[in-house]
Amino acid sequence: MDSVFFYRNNIKAASRSGALQKIKIALQPNISVAGWPTEAGSNALAGFKALENATVAEHAVKAGAQLIGYTRMSEFGFGLKNSMAGSALQKKAADVELVLDLAGEARLAALRAGVCGFKPSYGLVSRFGLAGLIPSMEAISILSMNIKNIRGILQAVAGADERDSSMPEEKTPDLKPTKIDPKKTTLGVIKENLSEMPAKERESFDRKLNEFKKAGFSVKELPFPNFSQFLAVHQIVGSVEASSCAGRYDSVRYGKREPQAKNWNEMYLSSRGAAFGTLLKSYLIQGAYFQFESYAAYENACRLRARLVAQMKNLTAQADFIIIPAVNQAASENPATLAETYTQFIYTVFANVTGQPVLFLPDKSGAGFQFTAARLGDGQLLSLGEYLQGGGEK
Amino acid sequence: MEFEAVIGLEIHIELNCATKLFCDCPNNPGDEPNVNTCPVCLWFPGASPRLSRAALEKAALLCLGLNAEIQPVSAFDQKVYYYPDLPKGYQLSQAHLPLSRGGWIDITDEDGSAKRLRIHHIHMEEDVAKLVHEMEGRKPVSLVDFNRAGAPLVEIVTEPDFRTPHHAMEFLKALRAQVRNVGSSECSMENGTMRADANISIRTKGTSQMNTKVEVKNMNSVRHVGDAIAYEISRQSAAAQAGEKIVLHTRLWDPEKKVTTPMRAKFEGPCVPDPCVPVIKLSKKEIEELRARLPEMPADRAKRFVNQYGLSAEEASYLSADAEVAVYFENLIKEGVAPRAAMHWLTTQLMPAAKDRNQELSQAKVTPARLAALLKMLARDEINANAAREVLAHLFASDASPEEIVSAKGFKQVSDRGEIDSLIDKVLADQPGAVADFKNGQGKALGFLIGQAMQASGGKANPKVIREILTKKLEAFCKA
Numbered sequence: 001m002d003s004v005f006f007y008r009n010n011i012k013a014a015s016r017s018g019a020l021q022k023i024k025i026a027l028q029p030n031i032s033v034a035g036w037p038t039e040a041g042s043n044a045l046a047g048f049k050a051l052e053n054a055t056v057a058e059h060a061v062k063a064g065a066q067l068i069g070y071t072r073m074s075e076f077g078f079g080l081k082n083s084m085a086g087s088a089l090q091k092k093a094a095d096v097e098l099v100l101d102l103a104g105e106a107r108l109a110a111l112r113a114g115v116c117g118f119k120p121s122y123g124l125v126s127r128f129g130l131a132g133l134i135p136s137m138e139a140i141s142i143l144s145m146n147i148k149n150i151r152g153i154l155q156a157v158a159g160a161d162e163r164d165s166s167m168p169e170e171k172t173p174d175l176k177p178t179k180i181d182p183k184k185t186t187l188g189v190i191k192e193n194l195s196e197m198p199a200k201e202r203e204s205f206d207r208k209l210n211e212f213k214k215a216g217f218s219v220k221e222l223p224f225p226n227f228s229q230f231l232a233v234h235q236i237v238g239s240v241e242a243s244s245c246a247g248r249y250d251s252v253r254y255g256k257r258e259p260q261a262k263n264w265n266e267m268y269l270s271s272r273g274a275a276f277g278t279l280l281k282s283y284l285i286q287g288a289y290f291q292f293e294s295y296a297a298y299e300n301a302c303r304l305r306a307r308l309v310a311q312m313k314n315l316t317a318q319a320d321f322i323i324i325p326a327v328n329q330a331a332s333e334n335p336a337t338l339a340e341t342y343t344q345f346i347y348t349v350f351a352n353v354t355g356q357p358v359l360f361l362p363d364k365s366g367a368g369f370q371f372t373a374a375r376l377g378d379g380q381l382l383s384l385g386e387y388l389q390g391g392g393e394k
Numbered sequence: 395m396e397f398e399a400v401i402g403l404e405i406h407i408e409l410n411c412a413t414k415l416f417c418d419c420p421n422n423p424g425d426e427p428n429v430n431t432c433p434v435c436l437w438f439p440g441a442s443p444r445l446s447r448a449a450l451e452k453a454a455l456l457c458l459g460l461n462a463e464i465q466p467v468s469a470f471d472q473k474v475y476y477y478p479d480l481p482k483g484y485q486l487s488q489a490h491l492p493l494s495r496g497g498w499i500d501i502t503d504e505d506g507s508a509k510r511l512r513i514h515h516i517h518m519e520e521d522v523a524k525l526v527h528e529m530e531g532r533k534p535v536s537l538v539d540f541n542r543a544g545a546p547l548v549e550i551v552t553e554p555d556f557r558t559p560h561h562a563m564e565f566l567k568a569l570r571a572q573v574r575n576v577g578s579s580e581c582s583m584e585n586g587t588m589r590a591d592a593n594i595s596i597r598t599k600g601t602s603q604m605n606t607k608v609e610v611k612n613m614n615s616v617r618h619v620g621d622a623i624a625y626e627i628s629r630q631s632a633a634a635q636a637g638e639k640i641v642l643h644t645r646l647w648d649p650e651k652k653v654t655t656p657m658r659a660k661f662e663g664p665c666v667p668d669p670c671v672p673v674i675k676l677s678k679k680e681i682e683e684l685r686a687r688l689p690e691m692p693a694d695r696a697k698r699f700v701n702q703y704g705l706s707a708e709e710a711s712y713l714s715a716d717a718e719v720a721v722y723f724e725n726l727i728k729e730g731v732a733p734r735a736a737m738h739w740l741t742t743q744l745m746p747a748a749k750d751r752n753q754e755l756s757q758a759k760v761t762p763a764r765l766a767a768l769l770k771m772l773a774r775d776e777i778n779a780n781a782a783r784e785v786l787a788h789l790f791a792s793d794a795s796p797e798e799i800v801s802a803k804g805f806k807q808v809s810d811r812g813e814i815d816s817l818i819d820k821v822l823a824d825q826p827g828a829v830a831d832f833k834n835g836q837g838k839a840l841g842f843l844i845g846q847a848m849q850a851s852g853g854k855a856n857p858k859v860i861r862e863i864l865t866k867k868l869e870a871f872c873k874a
Contacts (some may be wrong), residue, residue: 032440040439051433131439136669165444166670217561241669247483248437252538261714264478264536291664292472371808 004087007037008069020156023149024096025060028085030077031131033057033138033245040131041082044249044275046256051223054129054162056098063156068094075280076246077102079341080293084275086143096153097143101132103234104326104348106141107360111326111368118142118150121170121375122355125154133242135166135295137234137352147359147385151177154378175379180387181214189320190224193347201329204365209323223321224314227350229304234349235342236301238288241379244289249275282338291393298320305353312354316374321384324350324370326360359385396599400519400607401556401592401684402514405569407548408521410450415546416443416486416671420458423524427539433873435544437482445470449518449546450674452578453493454547454684457516459576459691461568462497462683467553469494469557470518470671474663476589478538485774489665492517493674499572500693511565521545523757548578554593554604559627560724564614566590568692579727583615590619596630605640610654612646622647626654693722698823703733718755719739719745720795721769722762729766739769743786751790760789768796775856781805782858809856812849817855818864821846822871832868840868 002008006029019289027033030040032050039045056238057067062326074086077100086109099106101119110117119141139156142150159172189209197205209219251257251271252348258274261267276284290298324347331344342349347370350356357378359371409422415432436443445621454464472484489661497513511814524545527536550569556562570581581588595607625647630640645654667729690698692714699710699720699833714720719740726736744765748758768789772782777800788799800806824831825846832839840861847860 030439038439045439048439050440051438127443129440163444164442165672166442168672240666244474244482244484244666247474247476248439248481250476250478250483252478253436253481253540254438268476291666295664302667 002217004071004084004091004093006039006041006070006072009033009036009067013066013133016066017063018062018156019152020060021094022065022093022259023065023152024068025065025096025098026088027057027070027098027101028077029097030054030073030100030131031033031057032131033067036070036111038131040076042075042249042276042280044246044255044269048254050129050239052129055163056157057129057200059157060153062149065096065153065156073100074105075243075277076131077105077138078133078242078280078283079103079177079277079335080105080108080112080344081335081341081362083109086115087234087254089113089115089143089145094281095144096149098153099141099143100130100132101141101352102132103238103342103345103352106143107326107348107358107370108344110143110360111141111362114362115143115145116147116150116362117155117360117387118147118382118385119351119358120154120158120378121357122352122354123166123170124158124172124357124376124378126157126159126164127166128161128163130252133245134238134352135241135245137241137355139355141351142346147382151175151382151386158378170376173376173379175382176339177386178380178383180380180389181269182212185321185384186218186220186319187212188220188222188315190315190322190324191221192224193324194221196228197325198329201325201367204367205325208363208365208369212323219320222340224311224315226308226311230308230350230353231342231346233305233308234345235286237305238300238352239283239287240298241287242283246276246284247282250269251275268326279336279338279341282382286338308350309354312350312356313374316356316372316377321371321381322372324372325385326368326370357381361385397596397631398585399557399600399623399626399630400554400595400597400604401558401562401623402554402564402589402607403550403552403556403565403586404593405550405552405566406583407456407550407573408548409449409456409548410579410587411446411449411452411546411579411706413446414544415446415449415518416544419544421545423545425541427526427537427541430541431543434542435481440806443486443610445671445674446546453516453546454516454676454681455549455576455688456578457497458685458688459572459578460499460513460550460597462494462513462516464494464676464684465491465676466494466676467491467673468543468676470668471665472668473519473665477522478536479525479543479784481523481540481543483522484663484666485522486668487519487549487665488517490667491673499568500816501561501568503562504558510589511555511561514551514553516548516550519547519549521547523660524731559623562590562592563616563620564622566619568715570782574715577689579716592619592623592626594623594630595625596634598628606642608640608642608654609644609646610647611657612648614649618647618649621649621652622654624648625652629654634792656729689717692720694764703727703754705737706735706842709737712741712763712813722755725762725767726769729768729770730764731769735769735773739765743783747786747790751791758790759793760786763805764789764796771796775807775810775858776800777805777807778853780853780855804854806854807856808851808854809859811859814851814859814863817850818847818860818867821850822867829868829871833872840865843868855857 029215032038036048036051074081074083085099090113105119119139125140144150155175164202258270328346333339335341356375359381362368419432421428423709439608471489473487474484476483492515494516498510500510503509521542534585573579573581591606592610595605610622613622644657644659646657695714696710699705713723772778787800830837
C-alpha cells in the first residue's frame with residue numbers, strides 16, 4: 001500500500017505538448033478526473049468514480065501536463081489529519097501538487113514539506129468538479145519546489161469558467177511575471193501579529209524583517225486590532241457552509257448505503273453516521289447548530305466578515321505586500337478535536353475569509369512566512385516570490 | 395360572538411421553461427422517470443448551479459404582470475431540511491431577498507363591489523423530486539423520480555386581505571388568467587402546475603388583531619379551495635365559541651369527507667444565504683426592457699374592448715380574461731365580422747363546440763378566417779342562424795370552406811320573395827284557424843304561422859322575410 005498515493009494513474013499519456021508538457025501533477029482526490037476514484041478522503045464517497053473532469057484538471061491536461069495520481073488527503077480537505085500533501089514533491093514523484101486550502105491546509109502542508117505553497121485569489125480558479133466543503137472560502141492551491149512551476153500552472157488553469165457561476169465577474173488579471181524593485185516596494189507587517197508572538201518567534205521574525213530592510217524594501221507596521229476575529233468568523237461561517245455542502249451525502253444517489261434500515265429516516269441517519277469521521281462530524285454538527293439554534297450568531301459572523309474584508313482592503317492599499325507568520329507554535333502536534341485543529345490555522349484563515357492570494361515561502365528557520373497582496377494581485381505576488389528565491393524578472 | 399376570517403394564500407406556480415432552474419436538463423416532468431437528470435440537479439460532488447436567465451425572465455414577467463415591483467437585488471437562500479425528494483439537503487429558494495415585492499389582483503366581490511387583493515412578495519425557488527410509493531410484493535417501497543427536481547417555480551405570497559372563500563376562488567381564477575396571459579405558466583391546478591395553500595385565522599368582527607393561523611394544504615382545485623376555507627372557518631369559529639385555543643399547525647383537506655384533518659408538520663428549517671448562486675442584480679434598464687415585453691394584460695385589454703368595440707364592461711371583461719379567447723375575438727373582427735356577432739358566436743357556439751371536441755381554441759380546426767366566412771354569409775342573409783349552427787359542426791369535421799358546405803348540403807337560405815310569397819299563401823290557406831285567431835287579436839298565432847312557414851320551406855326560408863310578408867298579409871286580412 002502506497003503511503004503517499006491513494007491512486008496512481010498508470011496510463012501512459014499520449015505525446016504531450018503545451019506549456020506544461022514537462023510537468024507531472026499529483027492531485028488530491030477531491031478534484032474530479034473522469035473515471036478516477038474521486039473519494040475526497042471520505043467514506044461518504046467510498047467507491048465513487050468521477051463522471052467528468054474538473055475544469056482545473058481539464059485545463060492542465062490541455063496544456064500538456066501529466067496527471068499522475070491522487071495523494072492521500074484529510075476528509076474533504078479539512079485539517080491535515082491523514083494528509084500526505086507535499087510528500088509527492090519531497091519524493092520527487094511529482095513537480096506540482098494541487099491541494100485544497102479551506103483554512104490554510106495547503107500552506108501548512110507546504111511548510112511541512114519545505115516547499116512553496118500558493119493559494120490563489122478566491123474565484124480565480126474554477127471550483128467546477130471540486131468535491132469541496134466551504135464554497136465561499138475554498139481555493140484549489142498549488143504546491144511546488146519552484147515558483148516558475150506555480151506560475152505556469154496558474155496561467156494554465158486560471159480564468160472565467162461558464163460552468164462555475166460563483167466566480168466573481170472581475171476580469172482575469174495579467175499573470176505574467178513583473179520586475180520587483182525592492183526600493184520601490186513596501187512590505188507591511190501587522191502590528192498585532194508581532195505583539196502576540198512568543199519571544200523566540202518574534203526574534204526570528206524581526207531578523208527576517210531586517211533582511212528585507214537590508215535588501216532595500218521599506219517595512220511598515222500596520223494596525224489591525226480585529227485580526228484575531230478572523231478565526232471565529234471562519235469557524236462559524238465555515239461550519240455553516242460545510243454543514244449544507246455535505247448535506248448531499250445521503251446515500252440515496254451515490255455513496256455507501258447502510259443496509260437494514262427500517263425506514264428512510266433511519267437509512268439517512270445510519271448512512272450519514274457511517275459516512276463521516278469524528279472530526280468532520282463535529283464540524284458539520286457545529287454548522288447545523290449555528291443554522292438551527294444560533295442563527296443570530298451566524299448573521300453576526302457574516303457582518304463581521306464584511307467588516308474584516310473592508311479593513312484588510314484598507315491595509316493592502318497601504319503596502320504592496322503584507323508579511324504574516326504561518327505557524328502557530330502553540331498549536332498541538334497532532335490535533336484531534338475541532339478546537340485543536342483550528343489553533344493550527346490562526347495565521348492562515350484570514351485569506352480564506354477575505355479571498356486574497358497568499359504565497360507561502362519556506363525558510364531556513366523552519367517557520368516560513370506568508371506573503372499576501374490585495375485580491376487579484378496573484379501575478380505580482382508570484383513575482384515577489386520569484387525575486388526572493390533569486391529568480392524573477394531582472 | 396361574530397367572527398371574521400383572515401385569510402392569506404401561498405401559491406406555487408411551475409414556470410413553463412424549457413429547462414430547469416439551475417441546469418440545462420429538459421423541464422418535462424411527464425417523461426420516463428429519471429431521464430431528465432444531470433450531475434447538477436442530482437447534486438453530485440463537484441456540481442455547480444447555474445441560474446437560468448430564461449427562468450429569471452419568465453419569473454420577472456410574471457411579477458410585472460401582477461403589478462409587482464421587481465427588486466434590483468435578490469438572492470437565493472438554502473432552506474435546510476432533509477427528505478429523499480431533496481437531493482442536497484436544502485432547497486434553493488429566496489427567503490430574505492425575493493425577486494419582487496408588492497403587487498395585486500383586483501376581483502369583483504359578491505356584492506358587485508371591486509376588491510383589491512394585495513400580494514406581499516413573489517420569490518423563485520426550485521421544485522423537489524417526485525416520490526412514488528409502491529409495493530414490492532409485501533414490502534412497501536418508495537421510488538424517487540428526479541425529473542422534477544430543480545424545475546423552476548415561483549411562489550406568490552399574498553397579504554392576509556382575503557375574508558371569504560369567494561375572495562380566494564376569484565383571486566385564483568384571475569391569477570390563473572393573468573399568468574397564462576403573460577405566458578409564464580399553464581397554471582393548471584388539475585395538472586399540478588399551480589398549487590395553493592391557505593393560511594386561515596379568525597378574529598372577533600370589528601377587531602384588527604391577528605390571531606394564530608392554521609395552514610391548509612392539499613386543495614387540488616379552485617372549488618376545493620373554496621370548500622376547504624369555508625369548512626376551516628366554521629371549524630375554527632366553533633372551536634373558539636367552545637373556548638378552545640387555536641394552535642399553529644398544518645391541516646390537510648380531504649375532498650371525500652370534506653373536512654380538514656391535522657397533519658404532522660414538515661420540519662421547518664432555517665434559511666441560510668447560498669454561497670454558490672451569485673446575487674441577482676437587475677438594472678433599471680433591464681427591468682424596463684422586461685416591462686416592454688409584457689403582453690397586454692386583461693384589465694387593459696378589457697378597457698380597450700369597451701372603447702374600441704363598444705362592448706359593455708362585463709362583456710369586455712369576459713372576453714379579455716383569456717388571451718386565447720381575446721386573440722380569436724379580435725381576429726374575427728379583423729376578418730370583417732361585427733363585434734357583437736363575433737362575441738355571440740365565439741362564446742355561445744364556437745367555444746363550447748371546441749371544448750366538446752377537446753380542441754384548444756388556438757388549435758381549433760375552425761380558424762377565425764373560416765368562422766368569419768360563415769358569419770359573413772349569415773350577415774348577408776345567405777343562410778339563417780339554424781343553418782349556420784349546422785354548418786359550424788361541419789366545419790369541425792371537414793376542411794371544406796363554409797361556401798362549399800352550404801352549397802353541398804343545400805343550406806342556402808331562400809330569400810326569394812316570390813317563392814316565399816307563394817309558400818305563405820299556401821300556409822295561410824292550410825291554417826284558417828290560426829288566421830282567425832290572429833284576426834281575433836291572438837298575437838301568438840303569428841309565431842305559429844311563421845313556424846309553419848319555416849317548416850314548409852324545409853327550414854330554408856329567410857325567417858325575416860317570412861315575418862315581413864306574413865305580417866303584411868295578415869294585416870291585409872284584418873283590414874279586409
